[in-house]
Amino acid sequence: MDTSWYVVLSAFIFCIGAAGVMTRRSPLVVLLCLELMLNAGNLALIAFSRMLGNGEGQIFALIVVVVAACEVVIGLGIIVGMFRRRLPIDVDQMNELRG
Amino acid sequence: MIELAQVVQAPKIDYQGLAPLFSTIGGSLAVLMIGLFRGRFVQRTLVPAVAALALLVAMGMTIANWEAGDSRPIIEGALAIDTLALFMSMLFYVTGLATVALSLRSDVQREVGAGEYMALLLGAISGMVVLAGAENMVTLFVGFELLSIPLYVLSAGYVRRAHSLEAGLKYLVVGSVGSATLLYGLALLYGATGSTDFRAMAIAIGDTVAVTDPLLLTGVALAATGLAFKASVAPFHQWTPDVYEGAPTPITSFMAVATKVAAFAVTLRLFDYALSDAQVQWGPALAALATVTIVIGNAGAIAQSSLKRMLAWSGVAQAGYLLAGVVVGTQLGLQATAFYLAAYLFMNVAAFAVVIACERVSEHGDGIESLRDLGRASPLLAWPMTIAMLALAGFPATAGFIGKFYLIEAVVAGDYAWLGIVIVVGSMISLVYYLRVIAVMWMGRFEVELPSFPPRRVKAVAGRSPEADARAQPEVASVAILAAAATIFFGIVPSPLFDLVSDVGTSFGGLV
Numbered sequence: 001m002d003t004s005w006y007v008v009l010s011a012f013i014f015c016i017g018a019a020g021v022m023t024r025r026s027p028l029v030v031l032l033c034l035e036l037m038l039n040a041g042n043l044a045l046i047a048f049s050r051m052l053g054n055g056e057g058q059i060f061a062l063i064v065v066v067v068a069a070c071e072v073v074i075g076l077g078i079i080v081g082m083f084r085r086r087l088p089i090d091v092d093q094m095n096e097l098r099g
Numbered sequence: 100m101i102e103l104a105q106v107v108q109a110p111k112i113d114y115q116g117l118a119p120l121f122s123t124i125g126g127s128l129a130v131l132m133i134g135l136f137r138g139r140f141v142q143r144t145l146v147p148a149v150a151a152l153a154l155l156v157a158m159g160m161t162i163a164n165w166e167a168g169d170s171r172p173i174i175e176g177a178l179a180i181d182t183l184a185l186f187m188s189m190l191f192y193v194t195g196l197a198t199v200a201l202s203l204r205s206d207v208q209r210e211v212g213a214g215e216y217m218a219l220l221l222g223a224i225s226g227m228v229v230l231a232g233a234e235n236m237v238t239l240f241v242g243f244e245l246l247s248i249p250l251y252v253l254s255a256g257y258v259r260r261a262h263s264l265e266a267g268l269k270y271l272v273v274g275s276v277g278s279a280t281l282l283y284g285l286a287l288l289y290g291a292t293g294s295t296d297f298r299a300m301a302i303a304i305g306d307t308v309a310v311t312d313p314l315l316l317t318g319v320a321l322a323a324t325g326l327a328f329k330a331s332v333a334p335f336h337q338w339t340p341d342v343y344e345g346a347p348t349p350i351t352s353f354m355a356v357a358t359k360v361a362a363f364a365v366t367l368r369l370f371d372y373a374l375s376d377a378q379v380q381w382g383p384a385l386a387a388l389a390t391v392t393i394v395i396g397n398a399g400a401i402a403q404s405s406l407k408r409m410l411a412w413s414g415v416a417q418a419g420y421l422l423a424g425v426v427v428g429t430q431l432g433l434q435a436t437a438f439y440l441a442a443y444l445f446m447n448v449a450a451f452a453v454v455i456a457c458e459r460v461s462e463h464g465d466g467i468e469s470l471r472d473l474g475r476a477s478p479l480l481a482w483p484m485t486i487a488m489l490a491l492a493g494f495p496a497t498a499g500f501i502g503k504f505y506l507i508e509a510v511v512a513g514d515y516a517w518l519g520i521v522i523v524v525g526s527m528i529s530l531v532y533y534l535r536v537i538a539v540m541w542m543g544r545f546e547v548e549l550p551s552f553p554p555r556r557v558k559a560v561a562g563r564s565p566e567a568d569a570r571a572q573p574e575v576a577s578v579a580i581l582a583a584a585a586t587i588f589f590g591i592v593p594s595p596l597f598d599l600v601s602d603v604g605t606s607f608g609g610l611v
Contacts, residue, residue, distance in 0.1 A: 007290065014283055021276055030272055037279035041286045048290035056295045057286070060237045064282060067244045071275050074251050078268045081258050087265075094265045097341040 006047035014040035025091050027082075031075045038068045116164055116173035116180040119157040119188060120228050126153020127221035134214010142213040143203075150217040151199050154224070158192045161185050167602040170234070176296055177238045183606040184232035186437055186599060187364040190444050191227045194357040195220065197448045197582070198349050200574045201455055207256040207347035216256070219249035220353070227361040231368075236285045236295040239365060243281065243329070246361055247274050250354060254346040266345025273328060273338040281325025287318030297373035301609070305376040319374060319381050323388075326369070330362035332422060333392040336415045340399070343411035348458060348465065351407055352451030355414050360440050363421050367436060371428050372607045378428040385426045386518055392419030393525035400532045406454045407465045409532055410447070413491060416529060417443055420522055424506050427513025434604040435502070435509040441596055442490070442498035445585040450487035452579035453480050456572050467536060472543035479576055481540045483583035488533040490586045493526045497590035 013036055020033030042061040049057025082089060130146050130153075170181030198220060202208050208216045226245025233239040251274065255267025289295050291314040292303040308315055324335065331339040343351045370381060396416030403409040421443070424436030453473075454465055457480065461469030474481040490499035503526065507519040589596050604610075 010283075010286075014279075017279070018276070021272065027268060027272070034272070034275045034279060037276065038282060041279060041282035044283065044286035045289065048286065051290070052293045054293070056237075057289055060240070060285075060289070060295060063237055063241060067241065067278075070244065070248055071251075071271070071278075074248055075268070075271050075275075078251075078255050078264055078271060081255065082261075082264050082268070085259065085261060085264065087261050094269065096262045096265050097269075097345045 003047045003051040006050075007044055010040045010043035010047065013037075013043065027075070027079050027089060027091055030091060031072055031079075034075075035068060035072065038064060038071075110175035110177070111172070112175075113171070113173045113180070115160075116171070117178070118160040119164070120225060122153050122157040122160060123221050123225040123228065126150060126156075127218045127225065129153070130221065131214050131218035134212055134218070142209075146213040146217050147199050147203055150221060151196055153221060154192045154195045154199070157228075158189065161188050161192070165602075167605050169608045170606055172234065173232065177235050178229065178232045179234040180232060181606040182599075182602040183364065183367065183433070183437070184228075186603045187231040187360055187440070188228045190360045190441060191224050191231075191357050194353060194360070194444060194448065195224045197452070197578050198353040198357075200578050201352060201452060202347075202349040203574050204459075204572060205347060205349050205455075207349065210258060211253075211256050216253070219253050223249040223253070223353075224357070227357060227364075230361050231364040233365065233368065234297055236289060236297075239369070240278075240282060240285065243278060243365070246358065247278065247329070250274075250350070250358065253350045254342055254354070256347045256350060262345040263347065266342045269338055270342045270346075273342075277325045277328025277335070279325075280321050280328070284318045284321030284323070284325055287314055288322060289318075291315035291318055297368070300373045301375060304374065310377045310380055315377065316380060319377065320384070322369065323366075323381065323385065326362055326366050327388065330359055330366065330418050330422075331411075331415050332388055332418050333395040333415060336392070336395070336418075339415055340403070340408040340411040343414075344405055344407045344465070348407065348451065348455045351411075352448060352455070355410060355451065356444050356447050359414065359418060359421070360444065363425070363436060363440060366422075366425055367433060370425055371433055371610060375428055375607070375609060382426050382428060382515075385422060386515055389419045389422040389426060389518060390521050392416065392422060393521055394419075397525050397528040400529065403532070404467055405465050406458075406467055406469070406536070409467070409536075410450060410454070413529065413532070414447070416525055417491070419525065420503065420506055423510050423515070423518050423522060426518065427509055427515055428610070429509065429513050430604045430607075430610045431512055432509040433607070433610065434600040435505040437600045437603045438505050438593075438596060439502035441600075442502040442586070442589065445582045445589070446487045446490040446497075446499055449483045449579050449582035449586060450491070452575050452582065453484040453487070456480050456575045456579070459572070467539055470536060470540050472540070474541040475543060480579060483579035484540060485537050486583040486586055488536050490590070492530050492533040495590075496587065498586045498588075498593070498596075499590070501590055501593045 017033045017036030021030050024030050042064055045057040045061045130149050134146050170179040173180050223246050226242050230242030233242050251271040254270045255264050257263035292300040327335045396412050400409050400412035424432045457469045458465045463469040490497035493499050493503045510518045
């Protein structure tokens, strides 16, 4: 099967993730959508790596997996911090900072 | 096993080139461990002192490594060392030292824990150093995240305050969207050029890959978008004022300066080195972004009543000026951007130091009102602020003027004369809000019209009169005075900085 289909699929996943980040109200779902965006990048990297026949893309994808985990940990930490302060877990109500 | 050992060759590592990075990462681990000891001396004195020492050692080793010319590899195919990376690293260390001094008396250090605070700060600086020397997409991405992740935590440093948590989460979400976009762009660039190595990319473009290749162009666009998020280039700047306002002020000043320097260091390397042959394609696009950024940044700053928000919008506008130096893709543009980044550091550190000093004693917090009559109350703080504002606006005899002059020269020489006009018009608009700050400080008896702002309740530090604040916070005042003095010094005698940036200009052999 042609590897270009995997790239097309990754583009779709990336767009789904981006749309989710922009429209979802729960920060948890926003984090999920961020993961979708990052993993779309991984899929593209691996597809290209296969297509080009060199391993650089696969190594890159492995490192991205680690980094993405770090990001989610920080995000969840902040959400737990907000939950403890009994702040609304809702992106639309985070409007304390404006002007 | 034996076969594997024959196939896998360990990369050549230049430990002398890597030494500054060891110093910051080692310092980060050391302060984390030292911070475990309770006790006033350790928390208040020892931890900041060790952090400052690590930065000073890194600075010394960076100076020892200084050598003009083409970039040399430190870790084969991952990290390189050249004057661009070294110059930017120096800027990170200077900002780091200023931030250590500015946070000495900050309550955020107590809330996070001094050890953790300094460890995160040094971690972010290590990420920036990696980013400035990245020779490879993988290293670029790791450096990018190593700089971002500690800053997400530090922005949310006031764990018990709603606005700080909100700033942290906003920064995390927007920053991660930026990283994901950058990653996807890098993936497409990898697909188009067949390599993650910048040198191999530069060779492939225009040779085996046409500059109009759709995969390449989409990759360039997405990578530029990802970097624009980090450098707060419009239209990807909306997070900037919110995060700058909500984050603890010492961290805001660090983010405003060091993150921008890092973002531009990597933008210069990616665009002027790896993608330099496609300049005809990305030049006009970046020029359009720069124009939009200058206009939006300056327009947004006018309506601000909080100093931190005003400086955030002004930082957006300054990012536009800096981007103009990247657009032309010439050696002159590279030099001008490097010069302006140094000037930008001094101007902003001076301004933020004064904001920190006033915010701690004023009931207005970081509102412009907190500066009212500062000229009479404490001229030692009012003068640095005045110099910083004039320099940001580009007044002669300040480094800001020389920097803008240099940028305009570069864009005109690179056939983007209209962009030079945009820079001048942007500076003219910016006088509205920079001069307002000066007026509030010095024209106490006259009513200066300020944008209305919602009343906020900020508890002033008890028992300190505003008259005494310059003496009560000597470290903040001295950071402000030193940074302002550097702004004036490099405005009148720019030749030492010129010599440094002309070395920086030789980093990429292929540039004209």
